[in-house]
Amino acid sequence: MKQLKLTLKLSLILLLLPLVVAAQTPEENGLAIAQEADRRDAGFGDFTADILMILKNKQGREKIRKIRIQTLEVEGNGDKSLTIFDEPRDVKGTAFLTFSHKVRNDDQWLYLPALKRVKRISSRNKSSSFVGSEFAYEDISSQEVEKYTYKRLGDEGYDGQDCFVIERYPVDKKNSGYKRQVAWIDKSEYRTLKANYYDRKGSLLKTLTIEGYQKYLDKYWRADKMNMVNHQNGKSTKLVWSNYKFRLGLKDRDFNKNSLRRAR
Amino acid sequence: MKALLATISLFFTFGLINGSVATAHEISGYMAVEGRGFLGDPLYPEQKRNNASVAIQPEYYHEWENGSSFTFSPFARLDSRRSHFDVRELNYLWLGDPWELRIGIGKVFWGVTEFVHLVDIINQTDLVESLDGEDKLGQPMVYLSLPMDWGTIDLFVLPYFRERTFPGRDGRPRSSLVVDTDNPTYESPEEERQVDFAVRYRHSIGDWEIGLSHFTGTGREPTLLPGSSQSGDLVLTPFYEQINQTGLDLQLITGGWLWKLETIYRAGQGDDDFFSGAFGFEYTFSGVFGTPADVGMIAEYIRDERDEEATTPLQSDVAVGLRLSFNDAATSEMLIGVMQDTKTSARLITVEASRRLGSSCKVNLEIYVFSNVPPEDALYDLRADDYVQLELTYYF
Numbered sequence: 001m002k003q004l005k006l007t008l009k010l011s012l013i014l015l016l017l018p019l020v021v022a023a024q025t026p027e028e029n030g031l032a033i034a035q036e037a038d039r040r041d042a043g044f045g046d047f048t049a050d051i052l053m054i055l056k057n058k059q060g061r062e063k064i065r066k067i068r069i070q071t072l073e074v075e076g077n078g079d080k081s082l083t084i085f086d087e088p089r090d091v092k093g094t095a096f097l098t099f100s101h102k103v104r105n106d107d108q109w110l111y112l113p114a115l116k117r118v119k120r121i122s123s124r125n126k127s128s129s130f131v132g133s134e135f136a137y138e139d140i141s142s143q144e145v146e147k148y149t150y151k152r153l154g155d156e157g158y159d160g161q162d163c164f165v166i167e168r169y170p171v172d173k174k175n176s177g178y179k180r181q182v183a184w185i186d187k188s189e190y191r192t193l194k195a196n197y198y199d200r201k202g203s204l205l206k207t208l209t210i211e212g213y214q215k216y217l218d219k220y221w222r223a224d225k226m227n228m229v230n231h232q233n234g235k236s237t238k239l240v241w242s243n244y245k246f247r248l249g250l251k252d253r254d255f256n257k258n259s260l261r262r263a264r
Numbered sequence: 265m266k267a268l269l270a271t272i273s274l275f276f277t278f279g280l281i282n283g284s285v286a287t288a289h290e291i292s293g294y295m296a297v298e299g300r301g302f303l304g305d306p307l308y309p310e311q312k313r314n315n316a317s318v319a320i321q322p323e324y325y326h327e328w329e330n331g332s333s334f335t336f337s338p339f340a341r342l343d344s345r346r347s348h349f350d351v352r353e354l355n356y357l358w359l360g361d362p363w364e365l366r367i368g369i370g371k372v373f374w375g376v377t378e379f380v381h382l383v384d385i386i387n388q389t390d391l392v393e394s395l396d397g398e399d400k401l402g403q404p405m406v407y408l409s410l411p412m413d414w415g416t417i418d419l420f421v422l423p424y425f426r427e428r429t430f431p432g433r434d435g436r437p438r439s440s441l442v443v444d445t446d447n448p449t450y451e452s453p454e455e456e457r458q459v460d461f462a463v464r465y466r467h468s469i470g471d472w473e474i475g476l477s478h479f480t481g482t483g484r485e486p487t488l489l490p491g492s493s494q495s496g497d498l499v500l501t502p503f504y505e506q507i508n509q510t511g512l513d514l515q516l517i518t519g520g521w522l523w524k525l526e527t528i529y530r531a532g533q534g535d536d537d538f539f540s541g542a543f544g545f546e547y548t549f550s551g552v553f554g555t556p557a558d559v560g561m562i563a564e565y566i567r568d569e570r571d572e573e574a575t576t577p578l579q580s581d582v583a584v585g586l587r588l589s590f591n592d593a594a595t596s597e598m599l600i601g602v603m604q605d606t607k608t609s610a611r612l613i614t615v616e617a618s619r620r621l622g623s624s625c626k627v628n629l630e631i632y633v634f635s636n637v638p639p640e641d642a643l644y645d646l647r648a649d650d651y652v653q654l655e656l657t658y659y660f
Contacts, residue, residue, distance in 0.1 A: 055593045063593040064623065089659035090626045091595070092292060107468070115398060117373040120473045124520045125550035128558055129591040177551070253362045256411055257468075262333075262357070262364075264287060264325065 004192050004263050030150030030166040037190040038145045044220045046072045046250035050243045055133055058234035064088075065131060072250050078102055079142045080255040084263045085131075095263040097255060098123075100142035104174075111260045118257050127177025133237040134206060134228040136177055138170070139197075147171055153182065158193055161186040178205070189213075199232075206230050293322035293337070296657040302436065303650040310434040317343030321352065322660075333358035345434045346392045362411045369402040372420075374464065374475060376515040376524045377542045379564050379583040379603065380576075383511035383526045385479050386462060388426040395437065395632065396614075401426045415467030415474075422460040425482045428502065437649035443488060444499040450482065451506045453533075458482050458506075475513040481532055483507040485575050485654045507532035522546040524564070538569040544583075560587035562601075571607075577642040580606045594620045610634075610641040621656075628655040 024032065053065035066087035072080045078100030085094045093113035100106045106123040126138035148168035156165050163184040170176035179202050184194040191213050199205040212224030226239040253259065300315040319341040329334040337353040355368030375383040386403055393399035394604045404424040410417045430443035448589040452458040460481025467474050486502035493499045516523040527541035544564030552559050562585035568574040583603045590596040596619040603612040615631040637647040 041281075059594065064309075087623070088595075088620060088625050089292065090294075090620060090657070092659070115373055116371045119376075120468070120515055120517065120522075122517050122520050122522060122548065125548055125558065128550040129556045132556075132591050132593050132595060253411065256416075258364060258409055258411055258416070262331070264290075264327065264333075 003124055012039070026152045027150060029152040031145075032186060033152060033166055033190070034145050034148070034150050034168070036162070037185060037192075040190050041220060042073070044073055044217070045247045046070070047216075047220075047222075047244060047246045048248060048250075049222070049241050051246070052240040053131075053133060053244070054238040056236045056238070063132075065133075070250060070254065072231040072252070072255055078106065078144050080252075081142065082255055082259065082263060093264060095260055097257065097260040099139065099255075102144045102173075106141055109257060109260055111263065116261065118260060124175050126172070126175050132236055134230045135239075138176055138178075139208070139228070140203050148181075155187075156184065156186040158186075161188070161193065163187060163193065168185060176200075189221055191223075204231055214244075216244055220246065265608075285449075287325060287327040287333075290325045291322060292325070292660060293320070293658050294659045295320045296633075296655055297654040298653060300651055300653040302648075304648045305633050305653070306436060307440070307645075308436075308438075308564045309646050311436040311438075312345075312434070315343065315345060315436070317341055317346065323353070333357045333359075341393070345436070346431065348390075348392055348429065350390065350401050352400075354402070355405075363407050366405065366407040366409075369404050370407060371400055371402060372407065372418075373404075374477060374511070374513065375526050376473065376475075376513045377526045377544060378524075378546070378585060379544075379601065380526070380542050380566050380578055381478060382528045382540055382542055383475065383513045384420070385421060385477075385484055385509060385511070387426055388484050390412075390428040390429050392431055395416070400427070415465055418462075418464040418466070420460075420462040420464075422462065422481065423457075424492055425456040425458060425460065425504070427456070427504075428484065428486060430502075437646040437651075438502065439488075439645045441490065441498055441500045444491070444493050444501050447493070448486070448504060449489075450504045452482060452504075456482075471517040473513075473515040475511070477511040477513075479507070479509045479511070481506065483509075483530075485533075487533065487575055505533045520547055534573060536568065540568040540574075542566045548587075549658070556591040558589040558591060560589070561585070562587065574642075578603065579642075582606055605641060608638050608641040610637040610643050612643065624659050626659070628657065628658045630655070631655070 014139045048068065051067040051069060053067060055063040064087060065085065068084045068086065070082045074080055081098050083096040085091045095111045098106050108123045109119050110119045110121050112119065123137065127136050130137050130140055143151045148170055151167045153165040153167050156163055163186050166183055166185060168181050168183065169223045170178055177199065178197050179200050180198050182196045183192050185192050193210055195208045196204060197206040206228055208226060208228045210223045210226050215221055216223065222241065222244050224241050227236060229236040296319045298317050302313055306312065310620055321337060321339040323335065323337040325333065325335050334356050335353045339352045340349045341347055351369050353370055354364050355370045358365040361523045372386040373384055375381045381397065387400035388403065389397045390399040392403050403422060403426060406421040427445060427448050430445050433442050458481060460479065462474060462477065462479040464477035483505045486504050487633040488500040489501055489503050491501040507530055509528055511528045514525045523545050525543050527539060529537065529539050531537040542564050544562065546560055546562045548560040550558045564583045566578045566581045566583065568576060568579035571579055581603050583601060585599060585601040587596040598617040601614045613633040614633060617629045618626055620626050633650045634643055634646050637643045
């Protein structure tokens with residue numbers, strides 16, 4: 001009898017659940033979507049990938065950068081990552097080591113191979129261009145939930161998929177280059193498919209589209225192509241990702257200043 | 265030579281054990297052509313108005329699956345006046361967990377400031393290659409690095425000393441008396457075979473970067489004593505003392521500000537022990553005037569307790585710099601520096617600018633201007649040596 005009562009109670013709660021979600025404010029709702037996306041990506045451990053970066057100017061002329069990245073998931077904190085340049089060849093061996101944090105500024109070091117010098121750099125200038133691309137440092141840094149506040153705008157179809165449309169606002173308003181961002185996140189897998197970036201004055205600055213998602217380890221979605229178009233200067237940057245490898249057993253010792261100097 | 269043989273035998277030993285390959289037999293490097301033009305007539309008859317040269321620095325790199333690696337990087341410059349050859353790197357890196365051991369000829373950098381590198385002492389300066397002291401000679405070493413939760417300890421045994429290079433009689437710029445590099449003198453009876461030792465502790469704590477080091481052995485910065493060469497000419501003879509040097513380097517990040525401090529305490533050179541230090545900041549504005557460009561401001565104050573007795577030209581100077589990064593596809597950059605002596609009127613102005621051409625070439629412009637240099641200043645001998653240098657580098 002007692003068992004039955006409990007089951008009834010549980011089903012009642014479950015029945016009411018969608019109502020509870022609906023009763024949330026758009027802000028709570030937006031945050032819940034971001035948290036769910038984050039929860040679904042948790043537990044990957046570590047991964048490495050190769051990136052071909054194609055910079056296109058207004059006239060359509062292309063420049064290429066070849067980058068490798070290694071990322072280590074850190075429990076209770078932001079991820080650690082190592083970004084190594086292979087091309088252009090004059091910057092071969094140049095590398096960034098980043099310890100991202102949920103709330104405070106990321107810790108970042110730059111290695112200059114010609115001088116064998118490791119430099120701690122300020123991560124405060126988030127809006128700076130990453131190596132002359134249309135991606136700013138804040139676009140490519142670890143997207144921790146805590147770095148933004150959120151608002152759900154509604155639902156919309158994008159590229160044939162039913163999407164949540166959420167707006168997010170940088171917490172570090174003073175140093176971000178954006179007033180707000182609007183993202184299209186598909187309802188079935190919580191993957192970001194498109195994002196609009198609005199500059200500090202509120203005008204549309206850039207649009208990011210993400211394609212070619214593939215599932216790794218039966219759980220983690222990673223995209224093959226990301227294209228950032230700058231509407232204000234007519235330039236664009238495409239990232240072509242390949243050679244994703246997960247759970248290589250990377251450790252903290254692969255993400256210190258010695259490994260930064262060893263990076264090739 | 266012994267170090268070289270030891271490195272090669274180690275290379276083969278570990279090479280056989282390790283077997284599988286991560287980065288196999290990779291060859292990279294650069295070739296550069298350079299032209300330098302002086303704006304004024306030379307002070308010494310052996311010197312010329314213009315100079316052209318070529319340089320090459322290839323690098324062979326091989327890495328095994330376990331992360332251990334071998335690096336060989338020779339350097340050569342061919343020139344009518346400053347031809348020289350050096351092995352910048354020839355070493356085997358044995359990657360342990362979490363330690364690493366580097367054996368052979370290598371290069372290490374210590375420090376945080378931009379205009380002077382006081383703490384940096386492992387490698388000898390290649391003054392023939394450049395005036396800024398940032399080009400270094402390869403140093404034979406056994407270098408053990410031990411990363412720990414509370415910081416990293418680096419231990420160095422340096423079995424062979426490298427003499428500082430100086431421009432010869434027809435070199436330009438040079439001091440009025442030529443440095444007689446063929447006849448260096450040493451305090452140690454072991455001369456260049458004296459074994460030096462160094463230890464360094466470094467750590468990152470929150471927004472702080474901390475480095476504390478100690479070096480004992482042959483000083484890298486010689487005292488230049490007037491003397492006569494074998495042919496009877498008046499020359500400067502380098503004298504290399506046995507020194508003990510403790511160094512501290514600190515960097516603090518507060519928002520967009522980088523605060524930097526380097527200080528050394530040296531005993532064994534001259535009659536008195538002395539302090540020398542550099543303190544300054546760097547601040548970067550991003551996206552200036554609605555462009556993607558970043559503008560960095562650098563200011564440093566450099567002080568050497570020895571004043572006029574100092575073996576470096578910067579003893580009481582204020583240095584300011586402006587770093588422009590255009591953040592364009594060609595990675596265009598420019599650094600303008602002004603070093604002003606606070607005691608004499610001497611001023612050194614430098615401009616360094618670079619941009620990429622195509623995908624594998626880079627063009628560099630360098631300008632040095634020695635302005636208002638009075639006879640009592642250490643830069644007096646260089647007063648007529650303002651120059652413009654253009655370099656084209658091909659990377660492979």
